[in-house]
Amino acid sequence: MERAAVEGAAARPATRTRLRDREWFWGYLMIAPLTLGLGVFYLWPVLQSVYYSFTEWTLFGDSSWVGLDNYATLLRDPEVGKALWNTFLVAAFGLLVIPVSIAVAALLNTRGLRLVSFYRTLYFLPVVTMPAAVALIWRWLYNGEYGLINYLLSLVGVTGRSWISDPSTALYAVMVVFVWTYLGYFTVIFMAGLQGIPGHLYEAAAIDGAGRFRQFFRITLPLLTPTVFFSGVLMVMYGLQMFDLLYLMFGKNSPAWADNKTIVLLFYNKAFEEGAKGYGAAIAVVLMAITLAITAVQFRLQRRWVHYA
Amino acid sequence: MSKKVWALICAGALVTGAAGCSSSDSGDSGDKVTLSYGIWDKNQKPAMEKIAQEFGRTHPGITVKVELTPGSKDYWTKLQTSAAGGSAPDVFWMNGPRVGLWASQGALLPLSDRIAKDGFDTSKFPASLNELYTLEGKQYGVPKDYDTVGLFYNKDLFDKAGVKYPDASWTWEDVRDAAKKLTDPEKGVYGIAAPAWSQEVYYNTIYQAGGHVISPDGRKSGFDDPATVEGLRFWVDIINKDKSSPTIQQLEDTDPIQMFQNGKVAMFSDGSYDAIAYNQTEGLNVDVAPLPSGPKGKGVIIHGLANVVYAKSEHPDEAWEFVKFLGGEQANRIQAETGTVIPAYDGLQDTWVKSMPKLRLQSFIDQVPDAVPYPRSMNTAVWSTKETELIAQAFAGTKDLDATAKELAAFMNDALAKE
Structure with missing residues (x-):
């Protein structure tokens, strides 16, 4: 396409610019809806948040400039440190989804397996289920007295506890659900990744005498690294933004709240419950900076371990 | 070159223009006003809807839509956010802990002038409840009920x-x-x-x-x-x-x-x-x-709720009419007879006490002399x-x-x- 345009242009310089202009115009027109959407619903709010983080708000929308005050408060706020720690914990724990979904994907990829699409749908269901419904169901499962989990534990003689209301287990209980909801999503991605590995590599390896384990670690895993990397970046971002499950699964007056808040929950607390929107914006900006930094590090490190075939 | 584009844009304008016309037509055709009424207690929804219905019967031009946000914590979070965006309900429930902030920041319509002009009798409510919703000499809420x-x-x-x-x-x-x-x-x-x-x-x-x-x-x-x-x-x-x-x-x-x-x-x-x-x-x-x-x-x-009018309501007059109705004998009687809450209106507490014969509700009323206002x-x-x-x-x-x-x-x- 491009080449043809250039050759044509060489012959008649006058048309060249017009053609260029026309391509320009149509190109921008095509991306306009997306760009506009991103601009209005993502970019503009980001810029606004940065601006608001330097302001203090009254409850109903009047704001005044306070410079770096919010950031100074943030540095001294012990809650921020605690929430950040919890957030990192969630993000790190969330990465467990990668080995688990690789295992599930490998199983579903087994040659001759029947009902593959049925299993795939089954694993994918949590992804398309509303978080509110997921949270409610798991609240019942985790219930200390009537929950299915404690009932099953009692069958093997273990006394369970109030998993999501007990401050020491609450966050972990939610993290399990977090991994569970994303399992199907990443399983599908890894299945695609597995199917993208050329079959002749395995044949060649088999001829050279490599067993199944060796094949997995020498062929499958290295060639899956781009997918692992992509999943890692995504899952860390989801983890850093954890809010809905926690918000919906903890009871309103739960003793678990104080020590188990994530940074987005703290943001919600401050900005919407207490009405300190400027301070909330500062928290959001810090989260954005941290997310950017972590993602940048991930991209830097990938050169060392990601193999593109 | 761009003829087609312009044609598209014009067509779009026509469509939206037509839509605009038709919507303004329906707006002009009658003087129907719809008020929204924000509440947080699902137990009280039936009574509030009954009151809204009664109000609609006596005020044919106004429809009241009861909007329930279950749980007071979520109610306040949502209300605060919608008020910051200029779109809170016309009339909504207010409580003691929140009224100071809401009134001082200009989110509530002061009602004193309207109370005086219409000769609305606030002496039917306990003085302490009137006071709870009065700031710097201006009354912002009409007492709805009280609770112990x-x-x-x-x-x-x-x-x-x-x-x-x-x-x-x-x-x-x-x-x-x-x-x-x-x-x-x-x-x-x-x-x-x-x-x-x-x-x-x-x-x-x-x-x-x-x-x-x-x-x-x-x-x-x-x-x-x-x-x-x-x-x-x-x-x-x-x-x-x-x-x-x-x-x-x-x-x-x-x-x-x-x-x-x-x-x-x-x-x-x-x-x-x-x-x-x-x-x-x-x-x-x-x-x-x-x-x-x-x-x-x-x-x-002891605590009591009040009905307030949102300062940025598009229909402050109709909203005030509704608040007056909510503070009147009829609406309070509905609250009492259904057993929903202890009505703020003087003389109807007994009706509430008798609404549930199974329970000795007098226990709540008897404690009033020992009561402390909500901190x-x-x-x-x-x-x-x-x-x-x-x-x-x-x-x-x-x-x-x-x-x-x-x-x-x-x-x-x-x-x-x-x-």
Whole structure:
């Protein structure tokens, strides 16, 4: 396409610019809806948040400039440190989804397996289920007295506890659900990744005498690294933004709240419950900076371990 | 070149233009006004809808849509956000802890002039409730109801355990003794439920112990007062020493209201506004007594809601008409007869008391002389959010009560100094 345009242009310089202009115009027109959407619903709010983080708000929308005050408060706020720690914990724990979904994907990829699409749908269901419904169901499962989990534990003689209301287990209980909801999503991605590995590599390896384990670690895993990397970046971002499950699964007056808040929950607390929107914006900006930094590090490190075939 | 594009744009303009025309047409065709009415209690929704219907009958041009946001915590979060965006309901429920902030920041329509112009009789409401919603000489809300707290109990469980029913003479010791006797771990039955709820649970015992939550001028925390801590310890001991209440963890897993309704809990300290729910629970043989006396005698939190008009309402006149109706005899009678809440309107309390013959509702009214107003300051939400978190931990036994109370007092004083 491009080449043809250039050759044509060489012959008649006058048309060249017009053609260029026309391509320009149509190109921008095509991306306009997306760009506009991103601009209005993502970019503009980001810029606004940065601006608001330097302001203090009254409850109903009047704001005044306070410079770096919010950031100074943030540095001294012990809650921020605690929430950040919890957030990192969630993000790190969330990465467990990668080995688990690789295992599930490998199983579903087994040659001759029947009902593959049925299993795939089954694993994918949590992804398309509303978080509110997921949270409610798991609240019942985790219930200390009537929950299915404690009932099953009692069958093997273990006394369970109030998993999501007990401050020491609450966050972990939610993290399990977090991994569970994303399992199907990443399983599908890894299945695609597995199917993208050329079959002749395995044949060649088999001829050279490599067993199944060796094949997995020498062929499958290295060639899956781009997918692992992509999943890692995504899952860390989801983890850093954890809010809905926690918000919906903890009871309103739960003793678990104080020590188990994530940074987005703290943001919600401050900005919407207490009405300190400027301070909330500062928290959001810090989260954005941290997310950017972590993602940048991930991209830097990938050169060392990601193999593109 | 761009003819097609222009044609597209023009066509788009035509479509939207036509849509614009048709929508303005329907707007002009009648003087129908729709008001939104924001509430948070699902138990009260039927009564509020009945009132809205009655209002519609007498005011044919105005329709009222009741908008329920269940749970007061979510209600306030949502309302605050929609008010910041300029789209709160025309009329909505207001409470004591929030009115200061809302009125001082210009989110509520001052009603004094309208009250005077229309000769609306506010003397039908308790003076304290009128005062609660008056700031700097301007009244912002018309009292809707009031509530106190009572000790609900399950008669069947009391009979089975052979324990005498609670009455006005009961002390803290009586409650603790009875709770111990009523607890049956085998059957999963507890004597009492002690969730970390402020208004219904620990605020009352704080005042019964001679303590206070906040100084009367709203400037200093009362959580560093040893008497206040005693009021909290009453519950902490019931949960962790006597083990006659489910743990806080259990009560967060399963709502104590449900546990009480299912006969898993024999006594429950709860507000008069929940009487209707217990009365309607099938198979629950329930009654209610006044709260017990503590080391320093009686004490109960009294509070009342008001109806307010949003300052940016597009229909302030119609909204005021509705608020007037809500504050009138007819609407209050509906609240009373359905047993929904104790109406604020003078002379209708008896109607409410008689609305549920099963329950001795007089217990709530009898406590009014001992009542203490709901603790509040200008921005109550800032410290009450923290309070909930900390007290829950102390009740759960994961944090020492004395240390928690001190931490809370320090946080609260800090927050109050910034108001």
